[in-house]
Amino acid sequence: MAIDYKKELETAAKNMILVHEPDLLIKMIVRTIVQKIKVKHAGILLRDKEKNSYVLNVSGGPKGIRVPAGFARMDPDNPLIRFFTTKRLSSVMKNGAFFYSDGEKMIKNSRIPAELREIIRQSLYQMDIFDSVAGVPSYFQDSLLGVLLLGKKANGRNLRHREIDFLVALASDVAMAIRNAQLFKDLEQELIKKHNMFINTTVALAAAVDAKDHYTHGHINRVTNICMEIVAKLTQKDKVKFSDKFMENLHIASLLHDIGKIGIPEAILNKPGPLTDEERKIINGHTLIGVNILQPIKELETVIQGVKYHHERYDGAGYPEGLKGDAIPILAAIIAVADSYDAMTLDRPYRNGLSKNAAMEEIETQSGKQFHPMIVQAFSELYREGKI
């Protein structure tokens, strides 16, 4: 049954454009070729921009992998690469492809300069290594992006004209799709890098503020870890479905929840004795100082809720606004539990910290009073699983 190559090509091109993972894209292409052209195997030599070389990315087919992916790496002065990058040579290709059989004729043709014939001879040697009968190059803006390498057809016949047309058109689409996918991947990596830079800087600065409070060493990191565990537990129990955005906001909010302490005088923060009511009031001000610091950052709108309300109580007796029950943003309610638990376990000059177990019991006692019952339950389970 004849294959409608034009249709196949359109389908292939359409699938390609939205695949933004270069490796996956290349696998799809090789599979398409092997299935449609029924060759024993096919591979793609692809330019590695950074290392200035060409790598055999995939080489598969029904006869199994011939050359392991990534195994073969060619410099730009490899004869096979030079064949496709030398205008005088690549211009003799038929219909945009280089056939092993044509190469054999060319090296016997004395009208071709000896030096070029030598490159062709060495190119054929390279094609021997990959057991290839044809190579189809992909160019992007005059530079060689890659080469499709084809094995023999399974039925032993030569490649037909329209099969070659299909492959040449496909190779050209491949070049664009791979270029597109690479640009996409670059952008995604840039985004990950920027995200890490943001989180790491926030961690570093929050830890520096944390260090001002001599008695809470490591507090920020512990609170952040507990918060993330609580969200994971709530998600696992399927009680609440949190978005990635929520997770990110909670992560940042737990890092920054005490950032307002930067505005509290050291003398009060590190007072080696119980606080007076007046001093307690000043320390409680750290939630709103934190809000003031972060207010200008419109991307942190949700994060600020966590900073502002992490000292609210479920029964409405907290600060700064006395919010009650579900009026307290869930983000802040999670931080409240994690923050209180860690604070209770810390030694202060005027009192010893509670044991982990005693702190845990106090959290449970406060379920529905100081804390949201759903969060206390998740917290209890985590504690019993030894995750806190």
Added chain:
Amino acid sequence: MAIDYKKELETAAKNMILVHEPDLLIKMIVRTIVQKIKVKHAGILLRDKEKNSYVLNVSGGPKGIRVPAGFARMDPDNPLIRFFTTKRLSSVMKNGAFFYSDGEKMIKNSRIPAELREIIRQSLYQMDIFDSVAGVPSYFQDSLLGVLLLGKKANGRNLRHREIDFLVALASDVAMAIRNAQLFKDLEQELIKKHNMFINTTVALAAAVDAKDHYTHGHINRVTNICMEIVAKLTQKDKVKFSDKFMENLHIASLLHDIGKIGIPEAILNKPGPLTDEERKIINGHTLIGVNILQPIKELETVIQGVKYHHERYDGAGYPEGLKGDAIPILAAIIAVADSYDAMTLDRPYRNGLSKNAAMEEIETQSGKQFHPMIVQAFSELYREGKI
């Protein structure tokens, strides 16, 4: 002369895949159609995901703009949109396109249910508004992404079969290319957002640390602005070509240069009198405290150079390492000038700040001693231009 539509299509698709600006892409497509099919005008109705409606993005042609871009906005229940999203209706399209002339026949065909004929009648009315003779829909995963609207051919004839084939295939490529471009744009915007979030948070936290030092209010922002002006001046004078990455690093480094002050006791930082040698030594420690805070962030490797060395002197008499001349990273050398200038103009309890002019003269006096001469020169010019 006949047009090779297959080739045109391949060229168009190839150009499309690497255009990641949706608006530009749409303009290219409309231009291609108007030129190749020689219609009087063409437009694209495109889905606006956020607003759940379809917008006429471009409507141009040799006869001039018929409907201003963005002017027409259709809800999903607009009859023309419903025509393409109702399976029973869109399935009667010939070769994937809806022709005005076919619609006229359908509304007279009593075998078509009256309610569907009513939608067709209203669709034709919509096409009248746009002076269109045909509509070609683009679908992506069963949802209507957009509709190509075509005016009459310039020569008055009907659209030919292969022209319609070309348009249908193009519309399908258009759908994928626009989807690709939108994904790209989303990612780019995400990146910009993340960058702003990072910079704004750094600004906020740096300003909060800055506020601990009662006498330097607004110092961080002024230093950052002066640093960016100096770089702009150096670039303008073509003495040094700075990369975007350098600019970003300088921006972050100037924001964070004094971050180590968070580790200096408030009593010393805000001492209302001249400092003892011992206290001076402690304050000088802020450079290395800053390095310690930022050290874990590998993306800030270059930024840390600015934090570490902004108190080095060109003559080697600075701290913490006594680096000399060009051994001082240029990033740090720029911050050094901006930081010193601003510090000199500040009032302290035990001395009045210098006038701007006196501070400027002191900077010039220190050229080649405390400061890098090239940077002093740029600074002087900026000062004389009133930019500082």
